[in-house]
Amino acid sequence: MSSRPLPQDPIVRALVAQARQAQLTRRGLLAGAGAGASALALAACSTGGGQARPSAAADVSDTDKTLNWANWAAYIDEDDDGNYPTLVRFTEETGIEVNYDVAVDDNNTYYGKVKDQLALGQDIGADTVCLTDWMVSRWIRLGYTQELDHGNIPNIANLAPALANPSFDEGRAHSLPWQGGFAGICWNTEKVPGGLETVEDLWNSELKGRVGVLSEMRDTMGLIMLQNGVDISSPDWGDAEFDAAIEVLDEQVANGQIRNIKGNSYLEDLKSEDTLAAICWSGDITVLNAEAGDKWQFAIPTAGGTLWNDNFLIPIGSPRKTNAETLINYYYEPEVAAEVAAWVNYITPVVGAQEAAVAIDPELAENQLIFPNEETLSNAFIFRALDGAEEQKYQTQFQQILLGS
Amino acid sequence: MAFAAFATTEAQPQTTRRKSPIALFLLLPGILYLVLFFLTPLISLILTSLQAPSEFGDIGVYDYAFNWQNYVTVIQDYWPHILRSFGYALLATVFALLFSYPIAYFIGVKARRRPLLQSLLLVLVIAPFFISFLLRTLAWKQILSDESLIITSLKALSLLAPDAYFAGTPFAVVFGLTYNFIPFMTLPLYTTLERLDTRYLEAGSDLYANSFTVFRKVTIPLSMPGIVAGTLLTFIPAAGDYVNASRDFLGGPDTQMMGNVIEANFLVLLNYPAAAALSIILMAAILVLVGVYVKRSGTEDLL
Structure with missing residues (x-):
């Protein structure tokens, strides 16, 4: 076909390439069948099949000094003018223009948005995305990620040893942590002055109807399983252990101890005091205390809490892999990592960031929820990777409780 | 409104039809639109x-088949949600009708002589639309929360048990549905009541009917088109609503409706066949219920 240069914008670019490929078949289809039939055929193409693994796009990083980064809201340092200081410096140092896009609002909805393009190996408009462990696990399993060239990321040496070999990505060939956090228990110190120590304490009858748990299966179920004495990071547990924990949750929802099961909006309930004690995320409580008065306390239960990470990965269709690797390498500089951690209040995976943080704010460097020490980390567990069938089964069981009957 | 069209075709004598290519041509954009944006997605x-x-697929991978058992499975798994959806929608429709009728009657009949007051009241009915319906529902969540002024005062007055709460209960969900759909009920009622000929009411009293009988035998039958349109405009969207019952808004784990089940199957479980089967069941059930309702509410005793 024509040899005109492709436009710069990645999405338009992908569309043009797609249109060129499809031109012949589309003509044939339109000539033969009606508009409805062709739309159906398209629909059939996009969702059906999906067995063949997509192949990685060719890297054009040498000539194209741009990068699209999709991330969650309030998850990078930001100044009063809405600029991202660390990203501005990255552009100055490397000449790579970064388009930082707050496109991820939920692992599931983001996945739903891009999965059809991923299955076809197309550019999803992001050269790197930060997603949570279990979702990363799914992407790697399905072949939706590109293998990282560690040669381009020398700072990988700064990766915290505890995070170097997760079960879903041994040796970190496809993903690298961006920020992490704990799921544990929290309570309103005014209404529950005695505080809580274990997940079992949430089932205290005095808290009846005022307890909340997270709709994120791995955090809620993980904490209950830890309470039951299961090591959630080991591959040894299976249906029996999960079923036992589901029974606990089911009972507490059925008897009204747990009134609600929520995602990010659980913070509203803590503020309105509908919820007095909950299973919650560490970084949120730091922010909530800063926003709405020092009223809440977070703790990792004595039986253990869950540790999760959001990880950089490079989608299969991205043609700017080297640029993405350059960015990842930059954020593994301890000074840069400390600057981000000071703003977002989550755990940085970069060794040396704590020392760098002392220069910014010595008190910050002592915060166990941002810079946990060995002792804290030894009580935090990563939920083991699930295979497709397990994920389907466990999510169905968990959703059954969320949906009631 | 749907009903009004239905009624007029029954009542008017059939006009002679002429085939005109221009009419067909003018209809083309509409037909194309329907084929593209309704028929294709439906198929x-x-x-x-x-x-x-x-x-051998992973989570969320499905092949085309003729797996009609999907329908059986979702009905077995989710029949409580299906019943609950229609139950809540019915309650919300009845409450909305009870609240809206006096409002519409006042605006359409009593305020007839004062056009300024009439327009002002109409604006008040429409005013909530100026704010997003999500925000209004979130606001209710705050108003009904445990430590809110309303709930704490009710408890202080011993009108409510000390450990009782509203948020996350069926009451809160039906309340939210009713509140959100009241304008959809009020406006069609207003349009029929506004045209109500009060001389019929006088005639009723002249025939020694008391005011209740006049209302029952004259006002209600004359406002039937508005009642039917209003109940349809309320019931249909309420049955499919998933915002009010959502756990993030007014609902809790035991108040989940069909919309929430479809959402969970679609986004979390990636069980697209189940979500699609439920959507079709919802559509079919509404179609049947509405069909029966329109037929029962009767064209014959209406006009």
């Missing part, structure tokens, strides 16, 4: 609802 939805899990 795609039906095909999806019959898919079977791919044998």
